Amino acid sequence: MGLCLDCEYARHVEAKENSVYFLCERSLTDPTFPKYPRLPVRQCLGYVKDSRGTFATDPPRRLKLITGAPVSWQFGESQLIRLKTQLASVEFVFGDANPKRIDRRPAPGKWSARENLAHIGRYHEIFLERLHRIVTEPSPRFARYRAEEDPGWQEWASRPVEEVRTRLAALRLNLVDKIVGLQPREYARVGIHSSFGEMTLSLWLEFFLVHEAHHLYVILQRLRER
Known part of the structure; x- marks a missing residue:
């Protein structure tokens, strides 16, 4: 998943069959950013580390994103x-x-x-x-x-x-x-x-x-x- 995992502008989207997507909120105001980036994202000019630590500092939730398993x-x-x-x-x-x-x-x-x-x-x-x-x-x-x-x-x-x-x-x-x-x-x-x-x-x-x-x-x- 790369940078999207703890980016301030990435929003997690759960789809069927445990698929994982991220909505890039920068794409809503800047068309140069893809709405649903192809994962994993290794480089991104719009990346800003999430100060809330939503995914990076919450291991159970991060595990759910990676495996599709419940917390x-x-x-x-x-x-x-x-x-x-x-x-x-x-x-x-x-x-x-x-x-x-x-x-x-x-x-x-x-x-x-x-x-x-x-x-x-x-x-x-x-x-x-x-x-x-x-x-x-x-x-x-x-x-x-x-x-x-x-x-x-x-x-x-x-x-x-x-x-x-x-x-x-x-x-x-x-x-x-x-x-x-x-x-x-x-x-x-x-x-x-x-x-x-x-x-x-x-x-x-x-x-x-x-x-x-x-x-x-x-x-x-x-x-x-x-």
């Missing part, structure tokens, strides 16, 4: 599906679990299945707090989360497994509502992780889901290992 694509369909369904494995795994195995630790310092589930629940609270800061503060910084240094983790770890599951389910519904309700301009916001550096909300969500999947796998191990 929510930045989170990805797979991420939304996993966010809504990944915890279904809790019901499946705990459904026929031997009660004696739920609190069994395989070795000193290793968490039981219940403690891993409690960690998932507590991290929902941590992630919701971080999500709020990312959408309300400019590039907030976050230290690596360590459960052993978190008083809130001890409170979660002391609760019976059924209560943990109930609280976790409520937090998940809250998180899904928060993610689905994000405004397009918020998708491009970033938070800075002490180990992984600057991450977009999309990457933070992926980090959250992968971290959760790891602990779900450990829960399966704890409940099934001999």
Whole structure:
């Protein structure tokens, strides 16, 4: 698309089949400028960088222009599906679990299945707090989360497994509502992780889901290992 992508006089036009055009507003008063420039435009005497940053500084909208995908694509369909369904494995795994195995630790310092589930629940609270800061503060910084240094983790770890599951389910519904309700301009916001550096909300969500999947796998191990 070239210069039209962030030109003050270019106006985006969406056509059928995800085609992208730009109307050159200079053409309305100066016939030497084409009404619909052939893309990409590499050189243009009338180019003026858009001071509002309409396309250049709005990555989600820019992504939509480039790919034809909706703004929510930045989170990805797979991420939304996993966010809504990944915890279904809790019901499946705990459904026929031997009660004696739920609190069994395989070795000193290793968490039981219940403690891993409690960690998932507590991290929902941590992630919701971080999500709020990312959408309300400019590039907030976050230290690596360590459960052993978190008083809130001890409170979660002391609760019976059924209560943990109930609280976790409520937090998940809250998180899904928060993610689905994000405004397009918020998708491009970033938070800075002490180990992984600057991450977009999309990457933070992926980090959250992968971290959760790891602990779900450990829960399966704890409940099934001999």
